[in-house]
Amino acid sequence: MEKTLEKILEEHRESEGNIISLLQDIENSFGYLSEDAVNWFSKKLDIPASRFFGVATFYSQFHFKPRGKNIITACCGTACHVKGSERLINGLRKELSLSDDEDTTKDMEFTLEKVNCVGACSIAPVIIINKKIHGKTASDKLLKEIKTLKSLKGGKGEGR
């Protein structure tokens, strides 16, 4: 972990980046912002950790808990909404046995996230599974895809 942090710090200094780009780098490397990582940068850069968290909690892109191996992102844009994205999300929650306030399965295999709009509205409703965009998604096709991923359990995830 230390090595990765050092590398991020070095790049940050070279590119004269700001707190947001630093947080984005941490998020990209670890999948979420752990307290340890933030505290490490806080010490190195002499910036209070509260400032990091103050900025991070403002933006929806940052996560504070570890995320699952497979990331499923449901688009909730207007076009997806009118074409029934909510039904797809409810179906996914059921398939993954997630309660309303959970977004990651207990075995850390899947994380279900919502996003405002990915701008692929003409192929709505859109679901992104491990960075691959699936357009005109139908519930049965989607659940089949999830079942395939479930059968690969223990394999290498590509979520991040």
Added chain:
Amino acid sequence: MKADNTTIRVCMGTGGIAAGGAEVLDAFKKELHLAGIKANVEKNCSMHKVGCRGLCAKDVLVDVIINDKKTTYQFIKSEMVPKIVKEHIIEKTPVKDWVVGEDYHAFHEKQFKVVLSDCGVIDPEDIGSYIRVKGYEAAKKVLTSLKPGDVIETIKSSGLRGRGGAGFPTGVKWEIARKQDSKQKYLICNADEGDPGAFMDRSVIEGNPHAVIEGMMIGAYAIGADKGYVYIRAEYPLAVERLKNALSDARKNGFIGKGILGTKFTFDIKVKLGAGAFVCGEETALIASIEGQRGMPRAKPPFPVYSGLWGKPTVINNVETLANVPCIIRNGARWFASFGTEKSKGTKVFALTGKIKNSGLIEVPMGIPLREIIYDIGGGTESGKALKAVQTGGPSGGCIPAAMLDTPVDFESLAKVGSIVGSGGMVVLDEDNCMVNMAQYFLQFTQMESCGKCVPCRIGTKRLLEILDRITKGKGKEGDIELLEKLSSDIKAASLCGLGQTAPNPVLSTIKYFRHEYEAHLQGKCPAAVCKELLTYYVLEKFCNGCGACMRACPAKAITGEKKKPHFIDSSICIKCGACFDVCKFKAVAKE
């Protein structure tokens, strides 16, 4: 014998890739190789990816051009490629069944492409492809033969207005920035396209990133800035990648950097990724975000053009605005002003989506009647059901009812009917959409995205949403509609920034045109049968043949019945998920 000139273009915007564009391109490469035709190596056959060409609903779209004769194919999958290569490219007979039909041509007929003229034609990852269509010529002309004042005059007289939503005259903004006495000025391209249901900026950057860079160069030269930023959503990975690639190519070719094109002009561009906050599309919030802070707006004045990024004069222009600039310089202000209406000049790109047949990206002259967009270009509703309304301008906009389809689409006319042009989202709603549910959807969005700085927006949108929630649940009270109206006008009047000032628009416009739907909800009915709590599912006995599909699909085990006899839904157990409705092939499940 003279060799044939063959070009193959495969649509690879986000839509094209999702439909399998990359696999189609690979299949062409493989098949041509097998056939002994060396694409991209020999001059006579080239093959490349292109950005969005509009009609994403028919992706993957492929152009095969042999000696200037273009054939366009639709719904192409990789397994269809061998037949195209064999019959069309080798034997010169197009595969008729797969060629686009009348509707594809109708989709394009009433459009006029300025910003999108090269999208879908050039390879966005090849700077040479842009240069071959007169790319960077406008910048050359500006840098070598025009004074900054001349550039500003040209833009002013073209009548170009900001395409991000507010419609402020671009030339005037530049002129004010020019007059500021400051050594350091900035030009920011706002690519934080946050409106759900809009993808114009994404498509422009994915399809023709160099046009945006060229527009920025010209703008920076006009106002005297040497640093630029593109603030772009991280939710658009492909656009970010193509933009970064284009910037690096532009730098290598001397279009950005120090001493551009042998002049003294220096300008460089950095890319800043958004982190998922809708409010950052507001210019002062965007600036705070580039500075690395929480993206909260501040009171204006001072406007950014006087005091912006790090307190310096800053011009913020939208992607589409900037992409218009090189076209105006190349073709002249008068040419641009010849399109559109008296006060809204030029064209506008719209994302036409929702319940429409030809959903996709379109560009039309300002002032075109909405009806022509929906029926001539869009081909009407997807299902053939009656159109109910067209939502324009996203969460800041409103719904235009079917009865007002003759409204011309320009800044003034849409404002008059209670909506806005906005950034260009256009979502078509049919009779299956509930207008109260639409208002609730947008309020959920704005309430979530309210930054929390000012009370009217933070608490006002929350209260609006609570009222809408209870109406859609059948728990609305008498006087709720009036309360919504009163609260909306207070929030509009008192909020700090554009987000709060426009957030009540979806509520106000739906009440204005669809008050009867609100009233029906107060009576416990959802006319469109959307709001779950107000629905009852039941079996129409005369259509039910007792196949049992609904019983198997029901997650709540609320359906009972013997084989080959009509089934029954127990509404006291039913969770109203709609699974039975979806699965029934005989239309025997009804809801009301």
